[in-house]
Amino acid sequence: xxxxxxxxxxxxxxxxxxxxxxxxxxxxxxxxxxxxxxxxxxxxxxxxxxxxxxxxxxxxxxxxxxxxxxxxxxxxxxxxxxxxxxxxxxxxxxxxxxxxxxxxxxxxxxxxxxxxxxxxxxxxxx
Amino acid sequence: xxxxxxxxxxxxxxxxxxxxxxxxxxxxxxxxxxxxxxxxxxxxxxxxxxxxxxxxxxxxxxxxxxxxxxxxxxxxxxxxxxxxxxxxxxxxxxxxxxxxxxxxxxxxxxxxxxxxxxxxxxxxxx
DNA sequence: CCGTATCCGATCCGATACTG
DNA sequence: CAGTATCGGATCGGATACGG
Numbered sequence: 001x002x003x004x005x006x007x008x009x010x011x012x013x014x015x016x017x018x019x020x021x022x023x024x025x026x027x028x029x030x031x032x033x034x035x036x037x038x039x040x041x042x043x044x045x046x047x048x049x050x051x052x053x054x055x056x057x058x059x060x061x062x063x064x065x066x067x068x069x070x071x072x073x074x075x076x077x078x079x080x081x082x083x084x085x086x087x088x089x090x091x092x093x094x095x096x097x098x099x100x101x102x103x104x105x106x107x108x109x110x111x112x113x114x115x116x117x118x119x120x121x122x123x124x125x126x
Numbered sequence: 127x128x129x130x131x132x133x134x135x136x137x138x139x140x141x142x143x144x145x146x147x148x149x150x151x152x153x154x155x156x157x158x159x160x161x162x163x164x165x166x167x168x169x170x171x172x173x174x175x176x177x178x179x180x181x182x183x184x185x186x187x188x189x190x191x192x193x194x195x196x197x198x199x200x201x202x203x204x205x206x207x208x209x210x211x212x213x214x215x216x217x218x219x220x221x222x223x224x225x226x227x228x229x230x231x232x233x234x235x236x237x238x239x240x241x242x243x244x245x246x247x248x249x250x251x252x
Numbered sequence: 253c254c255g256t257a258t259c260c261g262a263t264c265c266g267a268t269a270c271t272g
Numbered sequence: 273c274a275g276t277a278t279c280g281g282a283t284c285g286g287a288t289a290c291g292g
Contacts, residue, residue: 100136
């Protein structure tokens, strides 16, 4: 991904930076703290290693994610949210998470949320 | 665009809902109040009528935008942000706008911002 | 465990022409 | 002014294989 020279507004730039099916999910997972590639791959259901690496790379180049490489064997690498950039972006994603929850609750999709422990059992009765 | 039955997390759903080159820009423009199709088309530089209509339709179906149709000629339609959904989404976009500004300032792209009046003349000296 | 490369179908979006 | 339809190139993302 490359940054264009001109955008309609800064918002468009940001939207472009988090474009990609897995980018928000990766950042969201990283809010829990630094992790390795393999952990991310295990935790993010359905992602392929290729997409994970590609999106990690882009987010790193954009300054939202940092990377620590430990020398020696076995290989060890940790990815983490940068501050303040990564964490600020997270605050936008936090709102988006809420919007998603609101939407699902209003459209009878709570069951999926309860299953994942995002919502507690037996939510407000209609 | 269609809503899938299952998502990794609610955040992914929201990200999907605002996927599309012009969606954030359209919503951003609507923060200024209700407007017509033709005004949007004029104000959003580079958009085609086709994309504008397509994205407006999707955002309307998703509940972020509302639409008032006035009877009689000349035809008159107004699009507006819904509350609370549209306005809540706007608050996430607000943060994304700031992130974009931050990025541009840190990468020597302020000139574009000053031109558009987003930043005042002569910002903080390095 | 970490990372790169290729192939290929799906989708996105711009251009353009046309209707009420 | 508001909205629909079609076509084609560009990009995205999944599968898969391979290398440090």
